[in-house]
Amino acid sequence: MNNTYEVCLVSDSTGETLDRIFLALKAQFKNTEYKINQYSFTRTENQVLKIIDICKKKKKPIILYTIVDVKLAKFLTTESEREKIPCFGVLGDLILSFSKLLNQKASHIPSGQHVMNEEYYERIEAIQFTMNHDDGNLINDIKKSDIILLGVSRTSKTPTSIYLANRGYKTSNIPLVNQDSLPDILKTNPKLTCIVGLTTEPERLVDIRRNRINSLKENEATSYINIEKISKEVEEAKKLFKKYNWPTVDVTRKSVEETAASVIKIYEISKNND
Numbered sequence: 001m002n003n004t005y006e007v008c009l010v011s012d013s014t015g016e017t018l019d020r021i022f023l024a025l026k027a028q029f030k031n032t033e034y035k036i037n038q039y040s041f042t043r044t045e046n047q048v049l050k051i052i053d054i055c056k057k058k059k060k061p062i063i064l065y066t067i068v069d070v071k072l073a074k075f076l077t078t079e080s081e082r083e084k085i086p087c088f089g090v091l092g093d094l095i096l097s098f099s100k101l102l103n104q105k106a107s108h109i110p111s112g113q114h115v116m117n118e119e120y121y122e123r124i125e126a127i128q129f130t131m132n133h134d135d136g137n138l139i140n141d142i143k144k145s146d147i148i149l150l151g152v153s154r155t156s157k158t159p160t161s162i163y164l165a166n167r168g169y170k171t172s173n174i175p176l177v178n179q180d181s182l183p184d185i186l187k188t189n190p191k192l193t194c195i196v197g198l199t200t201e202p203e204r205l206v207d208i209r210r211n212r213i214n215s216l217k218e219n220e221a222t223s224y225i226n227i228e229k230i231s232k233e234v235e236e237a238k239k240l241f242k243k244y245n246w247p248t249v250d251v252t253r254k255s256v257e258e259t260a261a262s263v264i265k266i267y268e269i270s271k272n273n274d
Helices: 016-026 045-054 072-081 094-103 120-132 139-142 157-166 186-189 202-216 227-243 256-273
Strands: 004-011 033-039 061-066 085-088 146-153 172-177 194-199 249-251
Touching: 004 016, 004 045, 016 061, 033 045, 045 061, 045 072, 061 072, 061 139, 072 085, 072 094, 085 157, 120 157, 120 172, 146 227, 146 256, 157 172, 157 249, 157 256, 194 256, 202 227, 249 256
Parallel strands: 004 033, 004 061, 061 085, 146 172, 146 194, 194 249
Antiparallel strands: none
């Protein structure tokens, strides 16, 4: 029996919000397969009709949508019902509920969360800054960072930095190869900004580094994946963090999102203590 559903994600914007909602939704139903079809920037009835026509030809179609234009959303649901295609709006009831709670009429503007206001440009600036200050680059400019991440190789410094940048935080990250890797400016001014050490279990680090070497098709016979050397690296990094009283986050069993959330919490505490 074919248990695969053709899920059509219809959005009047980039579809990022709907994609994340569906990821959370499908995690609740493990024994079902899905084939995803994405339709972004759907803003006319003609576009809707074309999507409906495509869905009619699929087996087990389901439509999920985020369309804030009430008239267009109604048109989509009506046409779906006509063709007996299951169709679910994921924002409609929420927008209505918020409208009643806040006693304010919703704008129903597509891409409302992507308006290019001051916050948007600050986030773009943070992303540019973070990309330029990745992996120990531009140390002389590091004092402009909101957050500085320190850690040995493969402790999620770069992906965490990029995630933080997308949240608007100018983030630098510095790899710790040895004691000399630490920039002098941080030694003389350990409270320069919010500095966070990332650490992990050595055994986990061996696996991550081995996968990295395999992906690069390099020789495995290297100290880069030697458990004794890695244990020493991790221990020396911990001593360094303790010496300068820098808070740490253990990334061993954390996703990038979870690591970033922990770093943001540390950042907020440090700002409140300033």
